[in-house]
Amino acid sequence: MTKTVFNRNKVDFTKQYMFFGEDQNTQRYDVFRYPEYDKLNQTMLGYFWRPEEVSLQKDRGDYAEFTDAQKHIFTSNLKYQTLLDSVQGRGPCLNFLPYCSNPELESCIVCWDFQETIHSRSYTHIVKNVYADPAEVFDTILDDKEIIARAESVSREYDKFYDMAVNFFHKGKGSEYEVKKQLYKAMMVVNILEGLRFYVSFACTFAFGELKKMEGSAKIISLIARDEATHLNLSTHILKHWAKGDDDPDFVKIAEECKEESYEMWKTCVEEEKRWADYLFEKGSIVGLNANLLHAYVEFIANKRLKALGLEPIYDRPLTTNPLPWTQHWLSSSGLQVAPQETEIESYIIGGVKQDVDEKTFEGFQL
Numbered sequence: 084m085t086k087t088v089f090n091r092n093k094v095d096f097t098k099q100y101m102f103f104g105e106d107q108n109t110q111r112y113d114v115f116r117y118p119e120y121d122k123l124n125q126t127m128l129g130y131f132w133r134p135e136e137v138s139l140q141k142d143r144g145d146y147a148e149f150t151d152a153q154k155h156i157f158t159s160n161l162k163y164q165t166l167l168d169s170v171q172g173r174g175p176c177l178n179f180l181p182y183c184s185n186p187e188l189e190s191c192i193v194c195w196d197f198q199e200t201i202h203s204r205s206y207t208h209i210v211k212n213v214y215a216d217p218a219e220v221f222d223t224i225l226d227d228k229e230i231i232a233r234a235e236s237v238s239r240e241y242d243k244f245y246d247m248a249v250n251f252f253h254k255g256k257g258s259e260y261e262v263k264k265q266l267y268k269a270m271m272v273v274n275i276l277e278g279l280r281f282y283v284s285f286a287c288t289f290a291f292g293e294l295k296k297m298e299g300s301a302k303i304i305s306l307i308a309r310d311e312a313t314h315l316n317l318s319t320h321i322l323k324h325w326a327k328g329d330d331d332p333d334f335v336k337i338a339e340e341c342k343e344e345s346y347e348m349w350k351t352c353v354e355e356e357k358r359w360a361d362y363l364f365e366k367g368s369i370v371g372l373n374a375n376l377l378h379a380y381v382e383f384i385a386n387k388r389l390k391a392l393g394l395e396p397i398y399d400r401p402l403t404t405n406p407l408p409w410t411q412h413w414l415s416s417s418g419l420q421v422a423p424q425e426t427e428i429e430s431y432i433i434g435g436v437k438q439d440v441d442e443k444t445f446e447g448f449q450l
């Protein structure tokens with residue numbers, strides 16, 4: 084298969100599958116096969132923000148006064164997110180974009196990846212402002228066995244897909260069906276990363292924020308979390324379209340064949356995240372958060388995500404009782420709009436506008 088940036092054929096892209104169809108030509112956003120991807124794209128564009136908008140002056144002082152246990156929790160968590168978001172900063176463009184054959188999804192994937200670069204810049208902003216020597220954090224990430232183990236389990240399925248796709252489409256080796264199956268698994272891993280693993284990390288930073296410590300960092304992480312919610316929404320939609328059969332019919336079979344493996348992937352991730360929680364709190368807990376609470380939270384989030392995918396929740400835990408209810412305040416956009424005088428936080432959301440106003444929105448409205 085040769086790829087082209089300008090497919091001369093007239094193709095009706097509203098009839099193309101999301102992946103592995105004809106190469107694209109005109110990037111048009113007037114007719115859609117999947118209008119929800121365009122909506123998501125508009126939301127992502129409206130969320131544009133920069134980490135430099137948030138002051139970390141107070142965070143530096145907070146960190147200096149931390150106990151060893153608090154430093155271990157904050158720094159390990161930050162290192163982990165830096166590496167995982169770096170992996171995720173490459174993944175969508177390197178793996179998904181070349182094979183995407185739907186204009187609105189293509190645009191979403193580019194935006195998705197772009198937001199990941201903002202996230203990586205955020206970690207640098209935090210590291211440069213909180214630590215006397217940024218190298219102390221960056222240069223030691225690859226020495227942390229706990230972090231590497233989890234980064235490897237994320238990147239394995241991505242890399243496998245990359246190899247299989249290159250082998251099939253460029254060297255004529257293997258089968259297209261197997262390539263599609265691997266894409267399904269890579270998409271599931273991404274869903275798990277952005278829907279479960281990241282939420283464990285978010286909770287740790289928000290716990291400091293709840294104590295009025297590292298509030299600038301917590302604010303930045305809440306902006307990252309807002310972006311991640313759109314990414315999670317995107318991969319959830321892709322996986323659901325495949326399973327429901329309103330895209331390439333091969334994926335209906337693949338979703339069924341991969342069902343057991345998908346549950347195993349979720350279970351393995353939950354176990355890895357629980358081990359991570361034990362590691363984080365091995366030197367001591369912080370007020371409001373400890374290893375046991377984080378274990379419960381991991382199971383609660385996993386159940387919620389499985390249900391959203393149309394799979395069965397696997398943990399004996401109600402979907403309605405959040406073991407860490409205070410995380411909700413940091414995860415909802417409205418929670419971000421605190422009055423500046425209420426806290427030390429000094430930034431405001433730029434461009435976080437609703438995009439769903441149409442001609443009927445103001446019907447019946449009189450001045």
Ligand SMILES: [Fe+2]
Pocket residue numbers: 168171198199202307311
């Ligand atoms: Fe990210």
Ligand SMILES: [Fe+2]
Pocket residue numbers: 171199277310311314
């Ligand atoms: Fe993401």
